Amino acid sequence: MNFPWRDVLRVCVALCMSQLWAMPAQALTADQVRAISIGESDARSAAIAQAATSGDAKAPEFFQALLDDSVKTSGERVFVVRDGKAFDAATDTEAPLPPDAEDVVNSNRMRRELEGALASLKLLSPDKAQRAVALKEMRDSADEARLPLIEKAFAAETDAGLKAELALLRAAVLISSADKAKRLDAAKSLADSHQPATKTLLLERLKPDGESEADVRAQLQLSLSAIESRLAWGERLGIVFTGASLGSILLLVALGLAITYGLMGVINMAHGELMMIGAYATYVVQNLFKAHLPGAFDWYIAAAIPAAFLASALVGAAMERSVIRWLYGRPLETLLATWGISLVLMQGVRSVFGAQNVQVENPSWLSGGVAAMSNLTLPFNRIAIIAFAVLVVSGLAFIVARTRLGLFVRGVTQNRPMAACMGVNTAKVDTYAFSLGSGIAGLAGCALSQVGNVGPDLGQGYIVDSFMAVVLGGV
Structure with a gap:
């Protein structure tokens, strides 16, 4: 009787994947919480991007609290209000809310940053439907700062359809890279896209102040023609x-x-x-x-x-x-x-x-x-x-x-x-x-x-x- 190597291999792969999804939850540090909540917009944006790239398991909950206007600050301390009770944002322990606590005000720009970061973190969710939703949300807001997280999600993704979508998302990010070879490779990859957002992205890159290299522009034009031909059928139907x-x-x-x-x-x-x-x-x-x-x-x-x-x-x-x-x-x-x-x-x-x-x-x-x-x-x-x-x-x-x-x-x-x-x-x-x-x-x-x-x-x-x-x- 042959030893069931295939069954053993399947079990090992399943255990590895479960460990990947079930990584121990990290906690946001007090410095990270302050940087995300207090300060100038540019500094806050950088802190949000850093937290999103780290894949911190507690970050989505905190980002959602910011979007819900449930975060307050008092001096250097940051609190999250849930069900009428205040909790320290770094330690998640209940704490009395100081009388001078003020709401964290998020501009439209900050809200877009938070929504994009929240979507990028959902890419690592064990729920396939949630990962698909995150992909759709990230198409319009992905930038090169989130490329490590996209690469991480791409390596861990097991669904063939979502993996192909992640490859296109990666190409959409690299289309603005400083490396010409990466831009050219991304332009070729985007020719397979079916999304109207990709067409908009290519049109932006083809503007006079967009892509400067002639061979990359030529490839961008070829990819744009392929996408327009594909989208035209949807419009006709x-x-x-x-x-x-x-x-x-x-x-x-x-x-x-x-x-x-x-x-x-x-x-x-x-x-x-x-x-x-x-x-x-x-x-x-x-x-x-x-x-x-x-x-x-x-x-x-x-x-x-x-x-x-x-x-x-x-x-x-x-x-x-x-x-x-x-x-x-x-x-x-x-x-x-x-x-x-x-x-x-x-x-x-x-x-x-x-x-x-x-x-x-x-x-x-x-x-x-x-x-x-x-x-x-x-x-x-x-x-x-x-x-x-x-x-x-x-x-x-x-x-x-x-x-x-x-x-x-x-x-x-x-x-x-x-x-x-x-x-x-x-x-x-x-x-x-x-x-x-x-x-x-x-x-x-x-x-x-x-x-x-x-x-x-x-x-x-x-x-x-x-x-x-x-x-x-x-x-």
Whole structure:
């Protein structure tokens, strides 16, 4: 039986790594604490950089206390206040806070220094997620003073992806080195970067007062071209995705208009206001959940969708019954009448909700997004809108093609007198069809409320585009 050398080797490596992460915590000395907290900005910056480079285990806690404005000084002594109690910053023992103790004031520059130092210290964290966050934070603030810490983190890093990111961070630091060979090597390494911050860094180095060596400038330009080509794809895909999400909303608006205009021949200039009613219905449902069901707020959108549909459908039914029914076959009068109704609806909303835009919040599960590329994030709310539009189109296609209502609508549209002779109540079908188109406009308003402003003039920006979509679509 062979001796399990591989297993023994794995155990040894694991023990070595655990010892690396679990190095005994050093304590900041009293001199270090004073230098970081008291004195001129340049001296404090140097002390912060020195503490960050040392990898002191107590430094992150002290840096965070400074950022939280929890550090006070009295003479040469420095205190950290936690939970109403004062502790000596060097020994971490509880001590009475002198009456003359003053807050440590941190300028914006000092805060940037502290945040950068805190991020650099997180590079040595045993938590992979924390190390990834630290890498992102350091991209904009890393300098050559932190190079030893970056080298130390690079040597200890076991994740291949983070190790590659650390190599790029190291190159970003060395790009400003006094050594030409290091700058040239860094310029070559940065060509593999996918980060917009790297592009900004290269542009800075290519300024007239930046890189002076011709061969290094040439390599910087080559790396910049490679990064720009890579980032351009993210920008193009972002434009396409944004267009698809906004197009999905326009599709829903045009879909409702296709029923009222394409199937019924009614030029409904109040169609945008029906979308506005759907958006305000979403706002009302949101407020009801906030007031009465705060624990279920993340699911208010599930109640807002049918509420938006019903609110717009009922208003549409009232419009058809009271005004539009008497104007079939008279397109000019219908246009003018529905335009007047749109003004009435806008003024009614202003009277009830005010003239200012109202805020509709996204549920937590619709917040954030998927980072598809370094410069491309696909927001969850826009992904949901595209999927929602597909579901609505599929549902409407099923209703029109497979249901009794759809059969009646198609029959009345194609030959109204013959449908009436067959016993179809054409007046009722007209009301149902108009309500369906209005309800779909309300669904568009519900979707739009998740990505845009909700106000009395909401519908005015979509009515012309939706008519163009219907006409160009061949209805």
